[in-house]
Amino acid sequence: MGNKDDERQQRLDGSPIDDGDEADEELNDIGEAYRWHQTKGGYNRHILSSLMQKSVRRNQPEISEWVAYEMCRSGYSDNVWKRLNLYILEDLAAGVKEATEIRALERIADRSDDRDVILSAMRAARIATEARPSREATYLNDGFDKGCKDRVRAQQDDEHETLYDLPVDPGTLTDEGELGPPLEETVTDKQLTFGDGVREDDSDDEVPTNDFGESLRADETYHGFHQRLVRDRLRDAVSGNDDEVAAFCSWELARSGYGEEFWSDLADLAIEHASASAITVVETYKRMARERYEDLSCWESKLAAIYATLSVVRSESPAAMDRMGEFDQIASERAEAMINGEKPDVTFPAEPDELAIGEKYDVVVDKHCYAGKGAGRGWDHFKVHGGRVAEPGEPPLAMKWRRISMEYDHPRFDYRVPEVAFTEAEIEHSLKPVDPEDAWDEPADLRNMTLNDIGGAEK
Structure with missing residues (x-):
């Protein structure tokens, strides 16, 4: 061991x-x-x-x-x-x-x-x-973050133009006259319960700051909005079935430390607008964020907030025992054959030699496991191949923000650590549903390195 x-x-x-x-x-x-x-x-x-x-x-x-x-x-x-x-x-x-x-x-x-x-x-x-697959919350979280950073860059550099607008008009969410004093002059415990703004003990910063580097004020979110106006906009978006704006407002509240207010508001909205099953789902996300992820500033909690909100806006086997017995039987017969130096007559759905680069399940050997990382596969390979889902494919909102996220990865956006510029063919492939007749097939080009590309490594 x-x-x-x-x-x-x-x-x-x-x-x-x-x-x-x-x-x-x-x-x-x-x-x-x-x-x-x-x-x-x-x-x-x-x-x-x-x-x-x-x-x-x-x-x-x-x-x-x-x-x-x-x-x-x-x-x-x-x-x-x-x-x-x-x-x-x-x-x-x-x-x-x-x-x-x-x-x-x-x-x-x-x-x-x-x-x-x-x-x-x-x-x-x-x-x-x-269940229906989608990576929508991940794409929204990533896209909103990059969009806010892009807007900050435009505010600070007159020559820079944003690539995409935020889903809401920022001017409708600001109210300088009602924002309180900087947080060093007021109680901060209530706000900093959910977001990313809690200072580390060894930080040189005197107080939390917003996205623009300014001292965070009472009732202010990280992007300079008034939290009351964001909450009002969330309510309007849910009432108007605007899932994109609702997702952005929930993300901004969650990351800015207004988790208590957000979950309370969403519970009321679910009762007013959602089905009984959707209310149960919202409660599941809420308990998940509080119980499984004790640090409510983590990215998992932000994804929970986004998905709980989307579920409100969009609101409606015993056979395992038999399959377990089948797996037990396969395990026994397979092991007996291997002990006797024989090739097993029965196999599991995937055998070890199929889980290698160049074999049937090549795509699973990516940067998230040691074998793929050691072979040089990074985020570029994962974004083009590893995140694809089955038919009917990603919802329109997920496709929009997946494209935004990948376009933001271009090195010309030098306020971020440069990653890689994806081609249009690669972006289209990343959003294309996998072939239902061959769910594991991936083209050898489009950054899907072959054994020859990495010097014949198999693990």
């Missing part, structure tokens, strides 16, 4: 295995000890985690369900549930009821024994994969 305490193998309840535990808890299917990054079937758990997330995006439930099974039986259930919660924020469309089902299954797993933990995780993985 590895010596990294936070990355060691775990029991199914998430607790680490102690050195004094019985040896069979640490043996793989063929009777050999396996390290902290491996599973009982001989897989690299980091690559499996990547496979699971891409399977959710590409509507491949058999694969994601099996990964949950393989990871949980190998002692990595805590990692599986962490991933499943991220899927709710990163990979599922806003407001889907499946978010509440996954969270409920996690609470059940917390009270369950080993076999039920595996079943709960398998069912949650299948639910996530069969």
Whole structure:
């Protein structure tokens, strides 16, 4: 086993295995000890985690369900549930009821024994994969951030012009006459409960500042807006079914420290405008932000705020046990063949040699796992290939802001750390739904490096 305490193998309840535990808890299917990054079937758990997330995006439930099974039986259930919660924020469309089902299954797993933990995780993985996929909140969060930075640059440099306008007219959200004094002259605890503005202990700044580098004032958001006006605009946007403006207002309130006000307002708006199921979904996002992510300034909490708002604006299996038995049978027969030096007659949905660059599941070996990062695959490869989803593809708003985000990555926007300029073909490919007949196929060009490109590396 590895010596990294936070990355060691775990029991199914998430607790680490102690050195004094019985040896069979640490043996793989063929009777050999396996390290902290491996599973009982001989897989690299980091690559499996990547496979699971891409399977959710590409509507491949058999694969994601099996990964949950393989990871949980190998002692990595805590990692599986962490991933499943991220899927709710990163990979599922806003407001889907499946978010509440996954969270409920996690609470059940917390009270369950080993076999039920595996079943709960398998069912949650299948639910996530069969739900409508979308990375809309991620694209909105990224696009809003870049749009605000671009506007700051334009305000400070007369020769710079913004690439895109914000979804709202900034002039309608400012009221200098009603803003309070700088925060060093007033109580700040109420505001700084949700946003990014809490100073670090070793910071040289005397007070929090807004996006323009000015001292943050009472009732001011980070982009210089009056929080009351942003909240009023959020209410109007929900009433008018304007999802883009509503998403921006929720993002601005969340990052600026007005979480208490935001969630209270949204609960009222949900009761007024949303269906009963949407109200339940909003409550799920709210509890998720408060309970799972104790730091309410983290990016996960901002995604929860965006998706909770979109769900209000847009508001409406037992077979796992059989499949688990099938997986158990495959694991047993596969292990017996491997022990005898034979090629297994039965295999899992993905075998280790298929999870390598140049093989069937090439796209999962990206910068999010050691093998892909070591091979030189970075954000450019991921943005073109790794974020694609299944039909019907991204919603129009997600497509708009995905394009904005990728266009902002051009080095000419030198107020950011230059990344890479994407071609129109690459941007179009990143937004194109994957082929339902061959969900894992990706072109060898468009920055999808081949074995020859990286010197023949296989891992």
